[in-house]
Amino acid sequence: MDPTNDPGLKSFVDVSPGSHFPIQNLPYGVFRPREGGPARPGVRIGDLVLDLRALEETGGFEGCARLPRGTFAAPDLNAFLALGRPAWREARETLSRLLRAGEPRSASDGSFRERLLRKAADVEALLPARIGDYTDFYSSKEHATNVGIMFRGKDNALMPNWVHLPVAYHGRASSVVPSGTPVRRPRGQIKPDDAEAPLLVPTRQLDFELEMGFLIGPGNELGRPIPVAEARDHVFGLVLVNDWSARDVQRWEYQPLGPFTSKNFATTISPWVVTLDALEPFRCAGPPQDPEPLPYLREAGDGAHDVRLEVRLKSREMDAPVAISKSNSRYLYWSIAQQLAHHTITGCNVRAGDLMASGTISGPDEGSRGSLLELAWRGTRPLSLPGGGTRTFLEDGDTVEISGWCEGNGYRIGFGECRGTVLPALD
């Protein structure tokens, strides 16, 4: 086992037992101190954030041959992402050692804590990278089937291509926002079944989508596909994703070129990127694939991750959020390696910082569905909320919170949360 994943490791930083961020995790992000100052990369540990720019400036990465000076100087992780796994491992080993209990260079050094560690509550977590392109897959068979049944009937639920390739569409990178950013209810063009002509109205069917996404590390040259066996070397880590959707807008606009304005107004991601290295102990098999995919999509070894997922909703009237969906990323039919191999099979180039999301993750049972569209079955089975009231789609003031974690033996590798509150539409 990679010693940085040792369940016995302890940090000199106090990490509460249920924390998502023990020393085995060490997720990367970008933050800005609330007191002011430039944005910079950091690593989350417990309730603290380690300032990577300051650490680099004080020589903390000296001896790391694969980390050129200035790797953490920019207000994004793109330079670090582009370096690839050997450099990522070097950084991870360095940080794991530095944060370990009893480590003489830092644990007992008051000025280390003073200069380099900040309370997470005192910083604003931003987007971890400049996202060049954002792609959204459609890799949950249960989700695709549910949506297919609702819109095309049981007999044509799954399109014939679905089991042969990871269906996807290009999304909008400019409107990817970090957790906590409010989401304005969009106005859009819809056409109700009983209307003669379309209308421009605030969407009446605002929905969330429970997804996970991955950030690209080193890219490929235009014209050269990434083989499935090498795909994971191009993946830095994973985040939680909420791909907000306006279902009524989507229904009217999506033929024949797919969703456009119904998806381009906001996509929320969790700000701390959990590395594939930290997730390694939680790799597991995805669902069996039948028919067997074409050779360029055949992956040796386990391609999924056992990440428990939860969606919580809190209306204005409620005191606390309530879980409305419990799922797991292992339900995804297509793995991230298969997604990336397919994405690039035509020679499409990917670049450090690109974001690729899974599509809505729905599990096999009703309580594991990843959207209100499915949970309330297109408005026909409203969800009852504990504070009273029901939901078919999101209402103004609703907060949606996605959380995710791997359950280790005595510790969790967590993603924190991916949260957004719905603001009323503009007049």
Add this chain to the structure above:
Amino acid sequence: MDPTNDPGLKSFVDVSPGSHFPIQNLPYGVFRPREGGPARPGVRIGDLVLDLRALEETGGFEGCARLPRGTFAAPDLNAFLALGRPAWREARETLSRLLRAGEPRSASDGSFRERLLRKAADVEALLPARIGDYTDFYSSKEHATNVGIMFRGKDNALMPNWVHLPVAYHGRASSVVPSGTPVRRPRGQIKPDDAEAPLLVPTRQLDFELEMGFLIGPGNELGRPIPVAEARDHVFGLVLVNDWSARDVQRWEYQPLGPFTSKNFATTISPWVVTLDALEPFRCAGPPQDPEPLPYLREAGDGAHDVRLEVRLKSREMDAPVAISKSNSRYLYWSIAQQLAHHTITGCNVRAGDLMASGTISGPDEGSRGSLLELAWRGTRPLSLPGGGTRTFLEDGDTVEISGWCEGNGYRIGFGECRGTVLPALD
């Protein structure tokens, strides 16, 4: 009339009568000297390129209050694009004056020519901007109808939404390349009608798409739509676009989320961005819109541009390219202002440097169709080439060249060309 558009203006630079780049044009781009040195912004005039970084460094923009120092220091136009029209006009007036015949500061100054002007043949024209997001519309009614007839029959040719909103999809920004970049024939997943299962093969239906695109200037805040009346202020200028497509891949993959790998392997653009200011004398009305669009899409004044377009094909066997399509951007049903207003109606933010393309432009007659799919009517009416041979789709070694220009009185405002040669698929 804006004096920079005066047809009587002459430059001290020799500009041949048929040139696309007289002093009335002054299109912006980014170039790298073939002899070496960093990429930098420039302006094209006749067969020369004016080095904007060098001009700025030598004080050429002194007195231009709206152009902060360093506007042209980066290897892209993004900073300039973000400044907006008042700054663009200031730069245009300065450049027009500087390049005018008889202008004492430059015309007779040998060292000005020496230091600031280079032969276009001695530079490599690159992408004009860092393109954050790329969107492709579907705004030619004739094209949408032709494709609809081929794939769904005459009765359902145009989807009901098409006349109510500018249909579009998000494209892939990473694979946008400048004119001259070879295009590798992609391998992709297809499923022939008579095949039991899909295959991975080099595409058998590689096609071009004749399009025009625009580059975004100042962006909007997330959550705040751009009103149609203000949309043109967010548009810097136009380029020619070839959105290469693998039709067989597209047909198999596109349902239900739209084209993905069939379009993500290459999009070629012309490198010199022709500004809306230079195109102002060539504004014209687009086709009448019936039904009348919703108020957020109603544009006062002329929204189209009279740009003559030509697609030329040259096979390996041919000595010279031959025109296979002649069209005009005025045939587009939806205007750029309508496209941008619709794109942002949900609050989607756009950013300086974003690229938005029109979708394939097909005109009313057979010779004005903008793709081989339509010109050879899905392979049923092969095109005869002058050197012998026929085409239904592109073959290895074929060069596709799109050209476009506005025909003024005694001069042309041109776009140069958008060219690419098909390389054989990798093994």
